Amino acid sequence: MPREKFEHDLHRLQDEILELGAMAERAISESVQTLKNKDIVHAQSIIDADRHINEKRYAIENEALTLIATQQPMAGDLRTLAAILEIASELERMADYAKGIANIAVMIGPEGLIKPLVDVPRMAVKACDMLHRSLEAFLRQDVDAARAIPKEDVEVDALYEKIYRELITYIIADPKAIDQATRLTWVAHNLERVADRVGNICERIVFSITGHGEELDTPPALGSDPSGRR
Amino acid sequence: MGGIVVRDLSLRYGTRLALQGVSMDIEERQITALIGPSGCGKSTFLRCINRMNDTIPGARAQGTVRLDGFDVYAPGTDVVKLRMRVGMVFQRPNPFPQSIMDNVAFGPRVLATHRGGSLADVVEKSLRSADLWDEVKDSLKQDALALSLGQQQRLCIARVLAVSPEVILMDEPCSALDPIATLRIEELMRVLTQKYTIMIVTHNMQQAARVSDRTGFFWLNEQRAGILAEFGATEQIFTSPRDRRTEDYITGRRFG
Numbered sequence: 509m510p511r512e513k514f515e516h517d518l519h520r521l522q523d524e525i526l527e528l529g530a531m532a533e534r535a536i537s538e539s540v541q542t543l544k545n546k547d548i549v550h551a552q553s554i555i556d557a558d559r560h561i562n563e564k565r566y567a568i569e570n571e572a573l574t575l576i577a578t579q580q581p582m583a584g585d586l587r588t589l590a591a592i593l594e595i596a597s598e599l600e601r602m603a604d605y606a607k608g609i610a611n612i613a614v615m616i617g618p619e620g621l622i623k624p625l626v627d628v629p630r631m632a633v634k635a636c637d638m639l640h641r642s643l644e645a646f647l648r649q650d651v652d653a654a655r656a657i658p659k660e661d662v663e664v665d666a667l668y669e670k671i672y673r674e675l676i677t678y679i680i681a682d683p684k685a686i687d688q689a690t691r692l693t694w695v696a697h698n699l700e701r702v703a704d705r706v707g708n709i710c711e712r713i714v715f716s717i718t719g720h721g722e723e724l725d726t727p728p729a730l731g732s733d734p735s736g737r738r
Numbered sequence: 739m740g741g742i743v744v745r746d747l748s749l750r751y752g753t754r755l756a757l758q759g760v761s762m763d764i765e766e767r768q769i770t771a772l773i774g775p776s777g778c779g780k781s782t783f784l785r786c787i788n789r790m791n792d793t794i795p796g797a798r799a800q801g802t803v804r805l806d807g808f809d810v811y812a813p814g815t816d817v818v819k820l821r822m823r824v825g826m827v828f829q830r831p832n833p834f835p836q837s838i839m840d841n842v843a844f845g846p847r848v849l850a851t852h853r854g855g856s857l858a859d860v861v862e863k864s865l866r867s868a869d870l871w872d873e874v875k876d877s878l879k880q881d882a883l884a885l886s887l888g889q890q891q892r893l894c895i896a897r898v899l900a901v902s903p904e905v906i907l908m909d910e911p912c913s914a915l916d917p918i919a920t921l922r923i924e925e926l927m928r929v930l931t932q933k934y935t936i937m938i939v940t941h942n943m944q945q946a947a948r949v950s951d952r953t954g955f956f957w958l959n960e961q962r963a964g965i966l967a968e969f970g971a972t973e974q975i976f977t978s979p980r981d982r983r984t985e986d987y988i989t990g991r992r993f994g
Binding site: 511514580581582583584585586587718719720 | 943944947976977978979984985988989990991
């Protein structure tokens with residue numbers, strides 16, 4: 509006998525995670541576009557809209573806690589709810605990175621970019637694609653996909669590495685570039701962290717399906733956060 | 739004291755196989771919870787430990803149950819002595835229609851086990867251990883049936899403790915009690931594990947999750963006989979059960 513109300517509420521929460529994921533994905537992708545297109549107005553709207561993402565995250569958290577308190581889920585259901593809590597917080601932090609990128613777009617303002625942005629949008633596309641597929645894996649309870657996606661982090665790390673080295677050469681060539689080059693490094697760093705957090709999401713998915721925690725880490729990239737923070 | 743080793747235990751009621759091939763190691767001074775749908779042999783299994791099933795005509799057990807190495811089903815076992823070592827608390831509190839004092843003193847009087855101290859001392863000690871003394875110390879001569887249900891159940895626990903058992907079997911001990919009385923029994927169970935081994939049958943999964951150290955999940959096989967489908971640490975059973983049937987049962991996907 510299925511527990512209809514519980515199943516219904518759990519599915520709704522899963523849908524809301526997908527919505528939050530879509531909001532975060534859009535914020536990341538559009539923040540990089542505003543930087544590239546020097547669209548300060550849109551960048552500001554991304555900064556302002558971050559509030560809605562935070563609200564959504566807390567709404568999901570509230571509903572998940574209510575479901576735990578009122579329905580006393582066990583085993584796989586309990587693990588799924590724990591994953592939902594964790595994933596909601598990861599998505600909210602990812603959106604914060606997007607807000608950070610939009611802030612940089614506003615800070616750089618209308619001044620010309622020291623270099624055309626090619627690899628940064630590539631990083632954003634890759635990170636968003638990983639994010640999108642990780643949430644699909646969550647929805648489909650696809651443990652193989654969840655295990656595979658974090659391996660792709662090496663591509664994002666490699667792009668980050670490349671951007672970092674390239675920006676260093678701009679700084680060496682022209683000290684006036686220091687300010688913007690530093691800000692662009694932050695942008696790349698934020699995108700690199702988005703991909704790392706996709707890895708965290710995938711770990712939660714694997715745990716919610718199998719009941720076993722697995723470290724789905726990839727070797728840290730050169731120049732990445734030396735504290736090893738994830 | 740109070741460790742139980744069960745090997746390949748089956749039980750028939752006449753021709754009907756009620757329990758099939760259960761093997762289980764019950765750790766001493768721990769709480770072991772038995773969960774599963776109605777009619778899957780949990781209570782039958784519990785009643786095998788102190789041979790309460792012997793009182794049912796046609797009931798026949800096979801396999802071994804060892805209490806600290808002592809073979810419970812060996813020929814010539816004194817079941818009265820066995821039931822002193824393995825006490826039982828039932829679903830409905832069942833105090834005798836006597837005073838509080840006489841209820842607790844009943845076992846020591848009949849079995850003459852209080853030689854070491856006075857009967858009054860045994861009664862007080864048992865009532866204290868059952869977390870009831872402060873509520874009844876001024877009314878020991880009062881009829882036990884005048885107590886609240888929660889108090890009656892703690893009195894029944896005191897009655898079991900009065901004969902110094904090693905193991906306490908509890909068959910849905912809180913199903914007639916309100917949530918406050920239930921929590922008091924659960925707290926009491928935790929304290930009692932300092933000295934006693936406890937086995938509890940419960941339909942309340944949250945209760946099993948709250949109070950027990952290990953949980954056994956009983957299920958029916960194709961022959962409609964009760965089997966032990968999974969047995970493990972309570973935290974593992976309720977967060978990551980290994981058996982699909984356990985998962986379906988505790989998440990309420992079947993027989994919810």
